[in-house]
Amino acid sequence: xxxxxxxxxxxxxxxxxxxxxxxxxxxxxxxxxxxxxxxxxxxxxxxxxxxxxxxxxxxxxxxxxxxxxxxxxxxxxxxxxxxxxxxxxxx
Numbered sequence: 001x002x003x004x005x006x007x008x009x010x011x012x013x014x015x016x017x018x019x020x021x022x023x024x025x026x027x028x029x030x031x032x033x034x035x036x037x038x039x040x041x042x043x044x045x046x047x048x049x050x051x052x053x054x055x056x057x058x059x060x061x062x063x064x065x066x067x068x069x070x071x072x073x074x075x076x077x078x079x080x081x082x083x084x085x086x087x088x089x090x091x
Contacts, residue, residue: 001091009091015055016084019077022048055080 001009025045028035035041059076066073 005091009088012084012088012091015052016081016088018048018052019081019084022052023077 021044025041025048028041029045035045056074056076059080060074063075063079066075
């Protein structure tokens with residue numbers, strides 16, 4: 001693997017990890033309630049969202065979240081995550 005492909009693979013891995021962190025932080029709001037302003041969880045959520053939202057927002061505009069009763073499934077998150085997995089498998 002050349003240095004450029006290694007760099008691309010590493011950046012994709014970083015985005016994948018940030019997406020997983022975003023999912024965990026989003027679920028922490030469901031399980032533990034909203035975070036206090038200025039807390040570590042609040043700052044971490046804001047930082048992760050600022051990095052991942054520019055990637056997810058264009059996909060979310062094309063494919064909105066699925067609504068099933070009171071639950072909403074973010075299909076954009078799943079599609080971006082699976083696309084990264086596929087791209088990384090080809091590298």
